[in-house]
Amino acid sequence: MLQPLKHVTKCRSLFSSFLIHINNPSSFSSSSHNCHTVLRSSIKDWFNTRDPLITRIFQILSSTDSSSDAALDASLAALTLPRLDESFVLTVLHHVTAAAHVYPCLRFFDWAGRQSGFHHTRGTFSAIFRILARNRSMSTIIEFLQSFRRRGPAFYPRARFNDTLVIGYAIAGKPEIALQLFGKMRFNGLDLDTFGYHVLLNALVEESYFDAVNDIIRQIRMRGFENRYTNVLITKSLCKQGKLDEAEVFLFGLVDGGKKLHGSEVSILVRALCRSNRFDHAVRLVSEFGDSGLVPLDHAYGVWIRGLVHGGRLDEALDFFKQKKENKGYIPGLARYNVLIYRLLREDRLDEVYDLFMDMYETAVPPNTVTMNAMLCFFCKKGMVDDALDLFKSRSEFMLSPNHMAYKYLILTLCWDGNAKEAFSVLKSSIDHHFIPDRRTFTRLANVLCRECMIDEMKELLHLALKWKIMPNASTYDNFITALCRAGRVEDSYLNRGDIAARLLVEMKEKGHKVTPALCRVVLCCLLQMDNSRSRFFSLFEMLSHNDRQHYIYDCFIDAAGHAKQAELAWKVFELMQRNGIQPTSSSLSLMLKAYLKSGRTYDALIFFSNVWSRGLATKKLYNCFVIFLCKSKNPEPAYRFFLQMLEDGLNPSIECYEILVQELCSSERYHEAVNLVDMYEKMGRRLTSFLGNILLYRSMFSPEVYNACVRLRGVKEEGKTDWSMLSFVVGAFRRHHRVSHVEDLEKLIAKCFPLDIYTYNLLLRKAWKSDKEQACQLFERMCQRGFEPNQWIYSTMVDGFERHGMRDKAERWFKESKRTFSNRETRMLI
Structure with a gap:
């Protein structure tokens, strides 16, 4: 589509053929795939028409730390900027395209004011005021002006201080303050210039201060400041008062008097006539001025x-548009194209939308953020969801901001396409930019999230709905409860009503049903998020532990407090247990230890464990729990020390304890300790697990230190064909220190060291694809024959392998097969 001008004809046919493929999916082929790729590139080229320096400046202003002036100074200093003067500052400020860029503009304005040798002028102040006013940031302008007045004229030597104040309050929609300041200026012998008078006059017209309007017009004429802007504002004032006939007489009087009009005066009257539904009069007026040849x-x-578009006369607008272009070479502005495109989009007249896009390109009309939003909506309505998403993700490159309509269409299209994850991501982006979805968008997204069993995202969406005061309907709740059941998270159904859940829990116990730790946990975590959480927690504890001398309820509450990261509450329950004469079990000690660790209080956990150990109560279960949790919290050093202490105490660590610690040591690149642990494990008479073997093989693919550690350990062992020498050989083969001619031989060697699982086969496949595609395919067949069911990682490895060897057709077939396989598998699981 949108390449250099000499390729326009080719691009038009390219885009057209692509649309045909979209309408007829069966015709999609490799050629249309190439067309699709070129289309994306062409669209990006079309939008990427801005000055790259300005784009880079706004990227820095948007991304650097807002609290750090130094970071901003350093980032901008790294650019090759022209000399900082009024012209350059205005150039940057005039590139604002949307509300999202207002804050970066303020940061740039502030940065420029802090630079040595530069002082803001009335022109730069007026520019920033207009930007803020355009985005309805009036309160910010008022704060700005109050600060400006406090600092005084000495602080802004190049800004006409009083003029700037009058202009600022006029633009901010406060003409009464502007008039007061103007009166003080006149009293002190000062006056506005032409620009200041016309800004003030425009503000008075906008706010309907018509008596003052007439006075200011007289002042302008007395000082000889009358120009074409004066005539525009007089016309605007008459139209705003509903004196349309008088405005028409005024304009014809100017023409008869030999005054040159510039077209904007007529535009104001035409707009007013259209708003009054006087379309016939408006077209006659345009025709008369056009026939005169005196007015552009x-x-x-x-x-x-x-006016025709907003009056619901779209076809007339299109006919007029085509007629003027054909007869008089009229080239409409960007805003007119956008108006037509949006109305056509609303009526789903997509072929005509496409024609207008092409016409914009052929007449070299540069697009803006409104055009991008229209293009997004066009792609969505055409079902071109990948292109819409690609354009959306590229928005920061072009300083473009989606509007409410674009966000809505993109979310709905992604939902229709079944891409719930991306739809939810787009929703969160819209919220960040203060666009709140309507009920239809919310309901559609909620249904898709429920269908895909995305429980956590659905819960977040419900919380946001309450914040936006959107009340979900009954079917949405039904779908959510169904999704919770399918996901095996029935307990979550009560999450928003912890008080009801607590009463049900008490009633359950009274009727003789056992309160499970999982159920107790979910109810208590909910209670701890409510008001008066501590009192609710202990009130429920008293009701459930009443006349119960067993440790079970205490353990449930310690466990729940730990999951809620409330270690202090867990400790209170633990103390109550001992105070009531109930001896803590090893389970109670483990739960208390976990509560400290889950709350991030590792130091308190160490003290607690040391206290338990000094009393001789440190059991194998407690050691295992402590070591595993230290590993999971990325603390391998203390975990390794306590592991060795456990061995010294004559306790044999669990398999999981070995596996998690070896994994964490490898993640920290402490391969020698990891290999020593594996050696200790084998000395206990245990066969190497798949998990441990896979860790060593996987890590050996990225670091030679794994093999070096194995060789060093083998060197201190006895000579011969030991299990360890075989494992070190396999590790070396993965690192390419040893040559194994066929992957099947490596497979057999691994089987002698530890049982192969699906993860092992994935590692072998990745290695096989690097050398021989035939061996990789044979390995896949053997894996299936041995009863291993390929998972998504296996399919991904196969697809990547085929693509690496240039077999794109096979890669595409395997990809489709994986989608079909896992879609069917999910269906079977649901049934």
């Missing part, structure tokens, strides 16, 4: 088109 009417034509 390009802007008026655009206003007329806009």
Whole structure:
């Protein structure tokens, strides 16, 4: 589509053929795939028309730490910027395209003001005021002006201080303050210039201060400041008062008096006539001024088109648009294209939308953020979800910001396409930019999240709905409860009503049913998120532990407090247990230890464990729990020390304890300790587990230190064909220190060291694909014959292998097969 001009014809046919493929999926082939790729690239080229330096400046302003002036100074200093003057500052500020860029503009304005040798002028102040006013940030302008007044004229030597104040309050929609300041200026013998008078006059017209308007017009004429902007504002004032006939007489009087009009005066009257549904009068007026040949009417034509569109006369607007282009070479502005495109999109007239996009390109009309939003909506309505998502993800490259309509269409299209994850991600992006979805979008996304069993995302969406005051309907709740059941998370159904769940828990116990730790945990975690959480927690504890001398309820509450990361509450329950004469069991000690660790209080956990150990109560279960949790919290050093202490105490660590510690030591690149642990494990008379063997093989693919550690350990062992020498040989083969001609031989060697599992086969497949695709395919067949069911990682490895060897057709077939296989498997699981 949107390549250099000499390729326009080719691009038009390219985009058209692509749309045909979209409408007829069966015709999709490798050629349409190439078309699809070129289309994405072309669209990005079309939008990427901005000055790259300006784009980079805004990227820095948007991404650097907002609290660090030094970071911003350093980032901008790294660019090759032109000399900082009024012209350059205005150039940057004029590139604002959306509300999302207002804050970066303020940061740039502040940065420029801090630079040595530069002082803000009235022009730069006016520019920042207009940016803020355009995005309805009036309160920010007022704060700005109050600060400006406090600092005084000495602080801004190049800004006409009083003029800037008057202009600022006028732009901020506070003409009464602007008039007061203007009166003080006149009292002190000061006056506004032409620019200041016309800004003030415009503000008075906008706020309907018509008596003051007439006074300011007289002042302008007395000082000889009258120009075309004066005539524009007089016309605007008459139209705003509903004096349309008087405005028409005024304009014809100017023409009869030999005054040159510039078209914007006529545009204002045309707009007012359209808003009053006087379309016939408006078209007659445009025709009369056009026939005179004295008034340039390009802007008026655009206003007329806009008026017809908003008046529901889209076909007339399109006919007028085509007629003027054909007869008079009229090139409409970007805003007029956007107006037509949006209305056509609303009516699903997509072929005409496409024609307008092409017309924009052929006439070299540069797109803006509104055009991007229209393109996003067009892709969504056309079912081109990948292209829509690609354009959305590229938005930061072009300083473009999606609007509410674009966000809505993209979320709905992604939901229709079944891409719940991306839809939820787009929703979160829209919230970050203060766009709140409507009920339809919320309901559709909720249903898709429930269908895909994305429970955590659905819970977050429900919380957001309550925040937005969107009340989900009954079917949404039904779908969510069904999804919770399918996901095996029935307990979550009560998460938002902890008080009800607590009463049900007490009733369950009273009726003789056992309170399970999982159920107790989910109810208590909910209670701890409510008001008066501590009192609710202990109130429920008293009701459940009443006349119960068993440690079981105490353990449930310690466990729940630990999961809620409330170690202090867990300790209170632990103390109550001992105070009530109930001896803590090894389970109670483990739960208390876990509560400290889950709460991130490792130091308290160490003290607790040392106390238990000094009393001779440190059991194998407690040691295992402590070591495993230290590993999971990324603390391998203390975990390794306590592991060795456990061995010294004559306790044999569990298999899981060995596996988790070896894994964490390898993650920390402490391969010698990891290999020594594996050696200790084998000395206990245990056969190497698949998990331990796979860790060593996997790590050997990235670091030679694993093999070096194995060789060093083998060197201190007796000579011969030991199990360890065989394992070190296999590790060396994975590291390519030893040559194994066929992957099947390596497979047999591994089987002598430890049982192969699906993860081992994945590692072997990755290695096989690097050398011989035939061996890789044979290995896959052997794996299936031995009863291993390929998982998604296996399929991914096969697809990557085929693509690496240039076999794209096979890769695509395998990819489709994997999607079909796992779709069927999920269905069987649901049934």
